[in-house]
Amino acid sequence: MAEGLAVRQVGEDAVLVETDRIERVTALYVELLARRHELPEIAEIVPAARTVLLDGVADRPLLLRKLSEWTVPLQPSAEGPLVEVPTVYDGADLAEVAELWGVSPEAAVRIHSEPEYRVAFCGFAPGFGYLTGLPERCEVPRRETPRSSVPAGSVALAGSFTGVYPRSSPGGWQLLGRTALALWDVRRDPPALLAPGVRVRFVPVGDARDSGRILPGGGR
Incomplete structure (x- = not known):
């Protein structure tokens, strides 16, 4: 093997x-x-x-x-669909995360939106993808006390993962912002927008109603 x-x-x-x-x-x-x-x-x-x-x-x-x-490379190829997630970075925990990183909130937005992420696996709730790609130095702990309700579309961090809540639910991740993209839609085929292997970029915007785009083959 x-x-x-x-x-x-x-x-x-x-x-x-x-x-x-x-x-x-x-x-x-x-x-x-x-x-x-x-x-x-x-x-x-x-x-x-x-x-x-x-x-x-x-x-x-x-x-x-x-x-x-087989010889499996450590890093996957860059091929595959790219989903851009328009994100309003006004999350309740943005300032706290910035403090953990030792930077300003504006710099924290740049740090989070610069990498290209990859959906490693899905779980927790239908359409919830666990995204890798955040620099190791930027890992943050879960909140000591989870929230009883996190709004749908919340962009959040926990440990080494980034995720987007597909629907309102309890959660203990650190909230950075929000998006209007529908992460889970039973009328769509497949219903999950962020499936394993999909590449993701977070695009800072001023209005969460701005639409995202799915780009085939890695083009932007």
């Missing part, structure tokens, strides 16, 4: 690939999607913080043999 990866058989027709870091999860997920035609039929590919579950595998011995031959 490739460096940093270990494989376990799960149940009758599933395979769990364990990794040593979340960057390798993202790279493996992108690689699986790109090379799915080389593999036996897989019903579902589910990435998480340190694992990728391959469920409903038609020929598990063949899949294990194929995976053993």
Whole structure:
């Protein structure tokens, strides 16, 4: 198996690939999607913080043999859809996060909006993507006391992740701002705007009603 990866058989027709870091999860997920035609039929590919579950595998011995031959890069390629998230940076915790970073709120906005993020995995609520790409030095703790209600569209931080709340819910992440983008819409195919592997850029705007754009193939 490739460096940093270990494989376990799960149940009758599933395979769990364990990794040593979340960057390798993202790279493996992108690689699986790109090379799915080389593999036996897989019903579902589910990435998480340190694992990728391959469920409903038609020929598990063949899949294990194929995976053993792969060399998976640590970083995924830049190909794929890019979602721009227009963000009003007026969150309740922006000043506190800026203080943790030792910068002004204006500089904190620049720090957060400069990177290109990648959806590593989804969870917590339908349409909630865990985004990686924030500099390691900018990790922040969750709030000691979670809020009973976080508004839909809130752009937030916790640990090394950035996320956008797809609907109003309790939450303990640090709130930086808000967007009007619909992160989850059952009338859309697929319903989730931020799926694993999607690249994301946060674009500072003065009005959350400004529309976002989905750009194919990495163009801006």
